[in-house]
Amino acid sequence: MSAKGEEIAERAQRARGKKAALGEDVNLEEYTVETKEHQAIKSLVDFPEKYTPELLDAGIEPSEKDRSGSFLQRDRSVVFSKARYKELEVMSTTDALAKYDGLKEYLWKAVAVDADKYTAEVELAPSHGYFIRSKAGSKVTIPVQACLFITANKVRQNVHNIIIAEENSELHIITGCSVSHEVRSALHIGISEFYIKKGAKISFTMVHNWSSGIEVRPRSAVMIEDNGAFINNYILMKPVKSIQMYPTAYCVGRNARAHFQSIIYAPGDSKIDVGSRAVLRGEGSRAELISRVIATDNAKVMARGDIVGTADHVKGHLECRGLMLSDTAQVASIPELTALRRDLDLSHEAAVGKIAEEEIRYLMARGLSEEEATSVIIRGFLNVDITGLPEALARETKRMFELSLEKVM
Amino acid sequence: MLEITDLTVEVEGKKIIKNLNLCIEHGEVHVLFGPNGCGKTTLLMAILGFPAYKVTSGRISFKGVDITDRPTNERVKLGMGMSFQHPPEIRGVKLGDMVNIALGRKEGTIDEEVIELGKRINISLEFLNRDVNLGFSGGEVKRSEILQLLAQAPDFLMFDEPDSGVDVENVELIGDLMNELLARDKIPSQRERSGLVITHSGFILNYLKPDRAHVMLDGRIACSGMPEEIAKEIMEEGFERCVELCSQKVCAE
Numbered sequence: 338m339s340a341k342g343e344e345i346a347e348r349a350q351r352a353r354g355k356k357a358a359l360g361e362d363v364n365l366e367e368y369t370v371e372t373k374e375h376q377a378i379k380s381l382v383d384f385p386e387k388y389t390p391e392l393l394d395a396g397i398e399p400s401e402k403d404r405s406g407s408f409l410q411r412d413r414s415v416v417f418s419k420a421r422y423k424e425l426e427v428m429s430t431t432d433a434l435a436k437y438d439g440l441k442e443y444l445w446k447a448v449a450v451d452a453d454k455y456t457a458e459v460e461l462a463p464s465h466g467y468f469i470r471s472k473a474g475s476k477v478t479i480p481v482q483a484c485l486f487i488t489a490n491k492v493r494q495n496v497h498n499i500i501i502a503e504e505n506s507e508l509h510i511i512t513g514c515s516v517s518h519e520v521r522s523a524l525h526i527g528i529s530e531f532y533i534k535k536g537a538k539i540s541f542t543m544v545h546n547w548s549s550g551i552e553v554r555p556r557s558a559v560m561i562e563d564n565g566a567f568i569n570n571y572i573l574m575k576p577v578k579s580i581q582m583y584p585t586a587y588c589v590g591r592n593a594r595a596h597f598q599s600i601i602y603a604p605g606d607s608k609i610d611v612g613s614r615a616v617l618r619g620e621g622s623r624a625e626l627i628s629r630v631i632a633t634d635n636a637k638v639m640a641r642g643d644i645v646g647t648a649d650h651v652k653g654h655l656e657c658r659g660l661m662l663s664d665t666a667q668v669a670s671i672p673e674l675t676a677l678r679r680d681l682d683l684s685h686e687a688a689v690g691k692i693a694e695e696e697i698r699y700l701m702a703r704g705l706s707e708e709e710a711t712s713v714i715i716r717g718f719l720n721v722d723i724t725g726l727p728e729a730l731a732r733e734t735k736r737m738f739e740l741s742l743e744k745v746m
Numbered sequence: 747m748l749e750i751t752d753l754t755v756e757v758e759g760k761k762i763i764k765n766l767n768l769c770i771e772h773g774e775v776h777v778l779f780g781p782n783g784c785g786k787t788t789l790l791m792a793i794l795g796f797p798a799y800k801v802t803s804g805r806i807s808f809k810g811v812d813i814t815d816r817p818t819n820e821r822v823k824l825g826m827g828m829s830f831q832h833p834p835e836i837r838g839v840k841l842g843d844m845v846n847i848a849l850g851r852k853e854g855t856i857d858e859e860v861i862e863l864g865k866r867i868n869i870s871l872e873f874l875n876r877d878v879n880l881g882f883s884g885g886e887v888k889r890s891e892i893l894q895l896l897a898q899a900p901d902f903l904m905f906d907e908p909d910s911g912v913d914v915e916n917v918e919l920i921g922d923l924m925n926e927l928l929a930r931d932k933i934p935s936q937r938e939r940s941g942l943v944i945t946h947s948g949f950i951l952n953y954l955k956p957d958r959a960h961v962m963l964d965g966r967i968a969c970s971g972m973p974e975e976i977a978k979e980i981m982e983e984g985f986e987r988c989v990e991l992c993s994q995k996v997c998a999e
Contacts, residue, residue, distance in 0.1 A: 696836050703894060704850060704898070
């Protein structure tokens with residue numbers, strides 16, 4: 338192991354017991370890294386059919402229709418990876434590290450290995466993850482699909498994803514995390530490090546399709562160079578035991594742009610602590626962080642947002658809207674803005690409330706029943722216009738969103 | 747079409763409409779004058795069946811059906827429609843969605859039919875794609891309401907101050923479309939649609955010729971008569987004086 342590798346491993350060792358700053362502490366020992374390896378499959382349609390509904394729910398197309406590449410990891414085994422375009426690479430991180438010596442430089446560069454026990458855990462007991470890269474100057478508007486799937490009870494899935502858009506390239510990814518209905522309890526830790534080179538663009542649409550026994554601790558960061566753009570769409574509509582994440586976009590280059598949209602419908606006893614953060618270090622960089630949260634039943638949601646401006650002419654806006662559908666649910670909206678320059682513009686707006694009676698009545702006056710009116714309002718509330726995606730992908734994302742919504746309403 | 751008998755309505759425990767009687771026949775359009783706070787809007791909301799407007803006595807009958815205890819959407823299904831004065835903003839629900847809903851379809855796609863309806867009232871596709879009432883000007887609200895009624899095509903239409911906050915150019919357009927919605931181009935015996943129009947200013951009467959007018963004061967219909975006469979008296983003498991004069995001649999209730 339190189340000196341750098343050793344240093345990283347040491348830092349991970351030291352952070353083993355380090356609790357995360359946010360979210361409830363997960364006892365890693367409750368979950369196992371010793372689980373059955375799964376055989377690779379030749380095609381996604383060979384994946385056991387009983388899991389098809391869960392794949393579809395997470396936006397994964399087993400036929401690979403309208404997908405430029407696919408990656409599927411089951412528990413701790415990568416079972417399928419393929420790029421259908423020569424401009425793209427899609428493979429397991431493990432394979433990519435073996436193939437490209439230089440790739441090590443990208444590991445733990447955006448996310449600190451000793452951030453907390455979860456990052457440390459992925460370094461110390463990794464289980465693959467995906468590597469997706471678009472070649473310089475390429476522009477594939479059809480998305481790559483990546484799925485991290487859990488089928489083993491009590492498994493600890495520790496993935497490390499590296500996503501690179503080389504200079505002036507465009508890369509679109511749909512990623513679905515899903516779990517078999519048979520699994521009662523599991524832990525997913527996902528490190529995702531994105532590198533968006535000069536003039537490049539990544540759109541990343543993530544559907545989380547967990548269930549009430551799954552604990553989830555993603556750790557994501559994005560480095561955006563000059564004129565680069567990152568568009569993140571996050572959809573969570575299913576229950577989850579607990580999730581805590583705070584993906585961070587570092588707009589390090591001039592005119593770098595980051596756009597986060599999160600749509601969260603929190604039912605049952607879900608404990609959700611989700612935010613997005615943008616650090617505007619490049620002159621003229623911009624960020625927009627938008628979230629919509631609906632809490633029902635006994636769900637607890639912390640909706641965070643943080644924009645830090647440390648360069649001139651940067652602009653950031655944060656918007657969080659929450660809708661309460663139950664007296665036993667809880668939504669806390671925590672927006673933060675930090676300005677370290679005179680010439681910048683940061684703003685936020687947050688609002689939490691119930692469905693307004695007069696909105697229901699108004700819709701009823703156009704012929705809807707009270708129930709129909711309520712669901713139109715909820716759909717409208719969650720309906721955030723998706724910008725910056727190729728038309729077909731925007732339609733697809735919309736469809737995925739509608740599908741998720743139909744399941745819960 | 748609509749028959750209101752001895753109606754009393756409370757809002758938050760306060761009596762706003764008191765033992766009111768009103769009958770609107772098939773093909774008739776009535777106009778309701780009255781100062782602010784006299785109960786005009788309350789009456790429309792009670793006819794529409796909004797629960798905050800509680801009927802404590804009397805009955806409302808629509809097309810021969812006692813609707814006093816029916817929910818709003820059932821009344822709408824029977825053929826009632828309303829142009830609101832201050833409709834709520836609904837985030838994420840586009841005006842085009844509202845038109846689809848009024849057409850009895852699912853919200854979602856804004857198709858040719860919706861776009862064509864919009865054109866008739868100077869509403870562009872861009873406007874159809876805006877969240878309903880969010881940041882609409884006074885005039886835009888009126889046009890949006892009329893558009894939804896065009897889609898809904900009810901037999902009985904209520905207009906709450908259709909002329910307030912509208913520029914001159916659009917008042918004429920709104921007046922024309924109200925006439926169309928109410929099928930006023932037909933000869934009286936063939937008119938099928940009925941309406942109840944609230945106006946504070948009476949400005950809309952330059953374009954719409956109702957059959958009968960009422961003046962509402964303190965939760966009651968204080969007098970009724972010919973729209974032009976009553977409008978003239980109100981303009982010249984004010985509401986109180988008009989009622990006083992009225993009571994000496996016409997008083998149907």
